[in-house]
Amino acid sequence: MIELLQASFSSANAFASGLLLFVLIYWVIVIVGLLDISSLDIDLDADADGIASIAWLNSALAFFNLGRLPLMFFLSFFALPFWALSVGVNHTLGTQDSWLGVLLLFPIGFVCLFLAKLLTWPFVKLFTVMETEEAPKMNVIGQLCTILLPANEDQVGQASVKTKGSPLLLNVKTTQGHLAKKGETALVIDYLPENQLYLIEPFESL
Incomplete structure (x- = not known):
């Protein structure tokens, strides 16, 4: 256990561990009722005139289900495999305390984006249905x-x-x-x- 903690907060794994810790703290705050699940959500809609320079970014985010799901919900499915792969890969290669280990975060993060897309895909329809069901609430x-x-x-x-x-x-x-x-x-x-x-x-x- 101590070795895992030391590996988790080594220089190469500190970012991944910090991200996972942030997600865990966020969900604790949501559970106790101080925040809503969509409190840190993002809006992928362009303004009335359209912003061509960020259109590609919006398309990329939508591809990974962001905009269809709350940001922190997606980030939860990204942070856990990101941390696990970061710790595992750097431990295997012995790069947890080197700049190479830090650089490995980029390809690991790229892979985890696709993992998070795959893991969150079953929930896209669920959140779509929930949003549809919320529409009649306007009569309240x-x-x-x-x-x-x-x-x-x-x-x-x-x-x-x-x-x-x-x-x-x-x-x-x-x-x-x-x-x-x-x-x-x-x-x-x-x-x-x-x-x-x-x-x-x-x-x-x-």
């Missing part, structure tokens, strides 16, 4: 919701709206100057498609 505007996770104008929280079936879970922010605490009732007043979340106001303040 004007309805009351119950706050599950606190929200303000900067912090994304979560709220539920009662339906005939299972409650709808919404990612929410408040209007400027308002704070929605857990357990409070709020009114859904708008939908922000660019952020895929709903704007609410505490019901008592209306």
